[in-house]
Amino acid sequence: MYLHALEGGLLIGFAASLLLFGSGQIAGISGVLGSVLERRPGAWRWAFLGGLVLAVLIVRLAGGAVPGQLAMGWPLIVGSGLLVGFGTRLGSGCTSGHGLCGMGNLSTRSLVATLIFMLVAMITVFVVRHLLAGG
């Protein structure tokens, strides 16, 4: 588990660096998806998203699994999805753009953003799992 986490992290960092070196672009997924939705010019974003989807295809064809079970009802799925979409666009980035690229770029804004969304997410989990569920 720990080795895979480290290896996966290195791969992600390599992919983000490749995009920076080869295309001069930032691998921030909320920015890529949001810009595509706003129909901004930039065919590279479609190519990047296509690559992400191909990764799923390859892993499945190779007999692997992509664990992604959402153990919650649809109102919570919709509500949390809306918050993730709106929040990442308002805050100009998510785990990839702020957390990996922005921190790599030593950006104060990204450091602040990353600390906030991680802290708020930890508090949210604490409230849901330990306060509301009664421990």
Next chain:
Amino acid sequence: MSTTVRKAIPFVSGLIFGLGLILSGMTDPQRILAFLDVFGAWNPSMALVMGGAIAVTLPAYTWVRLRGHSVAGVSVTLPDRKTITPRLLVGSALFGVGWGLSGVCPGPSILIAANGLLAGVWAPVLFLLSVIAGMLLYAAWSRRGSNVSVPGSAQTSGL
């Protein structure tokens, strides 16, 4: 670098990014929630994903920032905004709530939706559609708001 190779780079980058997310376990909401559950059965393994990735992006960004252009000669304008704006704070906090409730951030949301489509599981598809709806809501809201706020503020994407 030939044009063909250069045009393939975003696609290859997306592919490697996706494989990294799957290998690392980032697509598993239960793993993410266990990482965020610092007061419960904390699973710190996800910190290694971020640590491993930054170990690569830090030298890469430093190098490009010092040179001002990419290896392929493409000029790079890295975000240089320094201001901590209310938008940055509120947006990141809203994202934090959504991430803490679901255990899914934007990258994994695309991957598990694609996987859900292929496997006939609809919850992850609904999640991605909700993320997209949230982004479209923001786009509509920022267009309306741009009439009264600082000109161009909706266009800047300062990381």
